[in-house]
Amino acid sequence: MIDIARHAGVSKSTVSLVLQASPLVKAETRDKVNAAIEALGYVYNRGAANLRGSRSNIVGMVINDLANPFFAELAxxxxxVFHAAGYIPFIANTIENAKRQSEVLRSMSEHDIAGLIICPARGTRPADIEALAQIGVPTVLAMRRLAGPKFSSVTPDNLRGARRATEHLIALGHRRIAFFGGYSDMIAQNDRCGGYQAALAAADIPFDRSLVIEGPPNRDCGLNAIGHVLDMAEPATAALCFNDVVAFGVLSGLERRGLAAGRDFALVGFDDVAEARHTNPPLTTVHVDTGALGERAAHQVLRMIHGDTRPEEFVSDVDLVVRASCGATSGREA
Amino acid sequence: MIDIARHAGVSKSTVSLVLQASPLVKAETRDKVNAAIEALGYVYNRGAANLRGSRSNIVGMVINDLANPFFAELAxxxxxVFHAAGYIPFIANTIENAKRQSEVLRSMSEHDIAGLIICPARGTRPADIEALAQIGVPTVLAMRRLAGPKFSSVTPDNLRGARRATEHLIALGHRRIAFFGGYSDMIAQNDRCGGYQAALAAADIPFDRSLVIEGPPNRDCGLNAIGHVLDMAEPATAALCFNDVVAFGVLSGLERRGLAAGRDFALVGFDDVAEARHTNPPLTTVHVDTGALGERAAHQVLRMIHGDTRPEEFVSDVDLVVRASCGATSGREA
DNA sequence: ATGGTTAACTGGAACGATCCAAAAAATTTT
DNA sequence: AAAATTTTTTGGATCGTTCCAGTTAACCAT
Structure with missing residues (x-):
């Protein structure tokens, strides 16, 4: 910066003012400085600037599974929202690994992020996140809440969505309904699985714990789970999946056995990612307005950045969208 | 840091040594310092550290369309690779917008990234990237090369893949074959479209420019393009898409007209994303070993970080994988 | 001309780390 | 026990920026 100053024949303070687009410098001087900046190929050092109090314009977005298209939609x-507000979001992937997540979080706080949206990895302790809040980083949880202290969060109505989906399967005559994916130590799984159990209870169907197959919320999990429940003494005839990606895995598993969803097995997903409409057969799933959820989370962070730190738990409404994979329609759906 | 020093009864220099895990400090002292760090909830300020020369451990990954599952696979x-080498990748999305890309790039260089992998947005000028290289950021281009100076890059063999796919359609008897997606000012589109034209020429099929429908490489593009070529005086009977996502759009477009790929229209994609296997019908597409390509790019950046700055252009081999959407099989494929 | 205002610029202290040369403490050698 | 050596610790300069308190320049009204 001193080089710039020398090159433009001013002081480093003036250069600083130009960089901050201050109205205190004469247009003529500003042009001279900008010319020097251009000429010397100077890059601003945000780290040095942050040293003197100012917060950076990057916000962190920490997600647990980049391979799930759901998170792309959320992003x-x-x-x-952030772009419109002048912030640049940086995304990091934790692949559902708490250790990796804490490395990522450390790196982000070292770089002094202005805010954070995080889908906590499985095994995240509330204290891990609380540490962030302590040092003044506005944080909101997305998709997964955390037990204990009050954090801001945005989540779909997991319980209601799962309940409706299960009711739909029951209405179609199924009684052996499985639940695939997620772990019982994740709140989102509890909510969704809870909705599923609530629907069973309401229909007087006894809850069979062996029909709940836990696993990571990915394709492989669905692929394995379907084999499992098909090989039981009393096989399941339908399943609700923790999310669409798990359901995609089930689709593979069925195909591998020469079976088809909708005809031989009733399948319902959760999230309604864009791909769900075009699977074979199209996937019946619980629609979540993912983009809106992301916007809401971003707005919440912005609100906190501007000083309003009251936590807010936002729960978005969901809808069951019936396509062919549950066997309710003949496969035609716009 | 001075607080820590005081709390532990040592100097700030000692604290610094502890933070760097230097072997010069006595174990006893180290423990005292670590205890103080824990007690005061101190966070390391990377920005201040970078001020004195050292490079950070973050690497940037700039992609043009996060919604394309292809990029998630690449990521x-x-x-x-980066994680194993102790680097933390931060991802930013440019949504194919050169202006936004330059903001992202500026922000990343301000934060002093150790390296960069970038899928340049449409309209990127080589100079934009060259500026990065100038200030010493090891950069490799992924998926899209850039005209002009020698950058390192990793790309699939676009020309060969497109040529093989087109030859396959020709072998199935098609003569009115369209090409959907991408813009003629993108090198990747030129390569893929060039392969398509080469196959036509080899089969003595005259090239009809009106069968090449340009557009952004997304769903909407495919959805619109299929309507276009179906409404022509002499409609197309097959299409090669710039990528799978465009092909997914075509699937929607066909469905909307009550038509089905494989039966009424032969469709081939490019990339072979995980979803391609499970669309309705399963998508014939050019398989790219995306994960390996990503690893290769990361290794290249690592090599450059370690001082070997020779550019390397890596082209990975590709394979046509025939599923049902081109009409060649009856739909069964493992 | 003279003093009073305002506009435009500037020097130096801070921010939180690293690194070097040198001091202090501990250890070994004579 | 003193000298020599090694191990451990430390003060201060430094990195590139911002900010404050001045300083200088420019303009205006008397």
Missing amino acids: VGIER | VGIER
Whole structure:
């Protein structure tokens, strides 16, 4: 910066003012400085600037599974809002690994992020997140709440969505309904699985614990789970999946056995990612307005950045969208 | 840090040594310092550290369309390698917008990234990237090369893949074959479309420019393009898409007209994303070993970080994988 | 001309780390 | 026990920026 100053024949303070687009410098001087900046190919050092109090314009977005298209959709909503507000979101992937997550979080706080949206990895302790809040990083949880202290969060109505989906399967005549994916130590799984159990209870169907197959919320889990429940003495005839990606895995598993969802087995997902509409057969699933959820999370962070730190738990409404995989329609759906 | 020093009864220099895990400090002292760090809830300020020369451990990954699952697969490969090497990748999305890309790039260089992998947005000028290289950021281009100076890059063999796919359609008897997606100012599109034209020429099929429908490489593009070529005086009977996502859009477009790929229209994609296997019908597409490509890109950045700055252009081999959407099989494929 | 205002610029202290040369403490050698 | 050596610790300069309190320049009204 001193080089710039020398090159433009001013002081480093003036250069600083130009960089901050201060109205205190004469247009003529500003042009001279900008010319020097251009000429010397100077890059601003944000780290040095942050040293003197100012917060950076990056916000962190920490997600647990980049391979799940759901998170891409969430990110799109988040980015829309932050970009309009002049913040640049940086995304990091934790692949559902708490250790990796804490490395990522440390790196982000070292770089002095202005805010954070996080889908906590399995095994995250509330204290891990609380530490962030302690040092003044506005944080909101997305998709997964955390037990204990009050954090801001945005989540879909997991319980209601799962309940409706299960009711739909029951209405179609199924009684052996499985639940695939997620772990019982994740709140989201509890909520969704809870909705599933509530629907069973309401229909006087006894809850069979062996029909709940836990596992990571990915394709492989669905692929394995379907084999499992099909090989039981009294096989399941339907399943609700923790999310669409798990359901995609089930689709593979069925195909591998020469079976088809909708015809031989009733399958319902959760999230309604864009791909769900085009699977074979199209997937019946619980629609979540993912983009809007992301926007909401971003707005919440923005609100906190601007000083309003009251936590807010936002729960978005969900809808069951019936396609062919549950066997309710003949496969035609716009 | 001075607080820590005081609390532990040592000097700030000693604290610094502890933070760097230097072997010069006595174990006893180290423990005292670590205890103080824990007690005061101190967070390391990377920005201040970078001020004195050292480079940070974050690497940037700039992609143009997060919603394309292809990039998630690429990111997974990249992350695997970087994580093993102790670097933390931060991802930013440019949504194919050169202006936004330059903001992202500026922000990343301000934060002093150790390296960069970038899928340049449409309209990126080589100079934009060259500026990065100038200030010493090891950069490799992924998926899209750039005209002009020698950058390192990793790309699939676009020309060969497109040519093989087109030859396959020709072998199935098609003569009115369209090409959907991408813009003629993108090198990747030129390569893929060039392979398509080469196959036509080899089969003595005259090239009809009106069968090449340009557009952004997303769902909407495919959805619109299929309507277009179906409404022509002499409609197309097959299409090669710039990528799978465009093909997914075509699937929607066909469905909307009550038509089905494989039966009424032959469709081939490019990339072979995980979803391609489970669309309705399963998508014939050009398989790219995306994860390996990502790993290769990451290794290249690592090599450059370690001082070997020779550019390397890596082209990975590709394979046509025939599923049902081109009409060649009856739909059964493992 | 003279003093009073305002506009435009500037020097130096801070921010939180690293690194070097040198001091202090501990250890070994004579 | 003193000298020599090694191990451990330390003060101060430094990195590139911002900010404050001045300083200088420019303008205005008397």
